[in-house]
Amino acid sequence: KGKGWRRGKDHGKKNDQKEYAAGRMRYLWEISRVLCKNQVENDSKQILNSQNGDDKDKNQFVVPQVASFYTKTMKGIGKKGQIRLDAESIKRALCKNCNVVLIPGVNCSLRTARARDKHIVQHCNSCNSFKRFGTHTERRQWKLDRVASTSTTNFKSDSVANSKRRHSLLNSTEHPIDKTQKRKKI
Structure with a gap:
């Protein structure tokens, strides 16, 4: 056989690297979530123990630092491998300032606000930063409708319809935009 059937020596290497990086990111995300959940459970146990007079846990501030280190590492791996984080499940669950x-x-x-537009404000208690998320249901529905219509659109029929419209505009005697007409204010 000739050399034509061979691929380059890096064939498939990029996909393998991305899969490996995505696996590492998933693992780091799960660890950081578990650490934060355990911190919540330990805090509630500490409140009960402090009422009884027991105060044994000295490293209570280490867990959030380790969890933020894992999420920071996860974000760095994503940037290096050009892997996007899921906006709904991951990006909204992270603090941009303290990770x-x-x-x-x-x-x-969490609170809802109507100052500019209807949105949700998420306020981090550890670093006092906040994030705003819009709740534009009409816009989201419009995007979903647009994606659905483009996925089922027949491009040949659109091009035929557009060419017929262009042809009718060229053959008509009046100009499509009459400059003497007043423009409508929006």
Whole structure:
């Protein structure tokens, strides 16, 4: 056989690297979530123990630092491998400032606001930063409708319809935009 059937020596290497990086990111995300959940459980146990007079846990501030280190490492791996984080499940659950996994009611607070537009404000209690998320249901529905219509669109029929419209505009006697008409204010 000739050399034509061979691929380059890096064939498949990029996909393997991305899969490996994605696996590492998933693992780091799960660890940081578990650490934050355990911290919440330990805090509630500490409150009960402090009422009884026992105060044994000295390294209570180490767990959030380790969890934030894992999430920071996860974000770095994603940037290096050009892997996007899921906006709904991961990006909204992280604090952009201190990289802590945000658990509503425990280390962050949620509220709705109408100051500019209807949105949700997520406030991190550890670093006092906040994030805003829009709740544009009409826009989201419009995007979903647009994606659905483009996936089922027949491009040949669109091009035929556009060419017929162009042809009718060229053959018509009046100009499509009459400059003497007043423009409507929006």
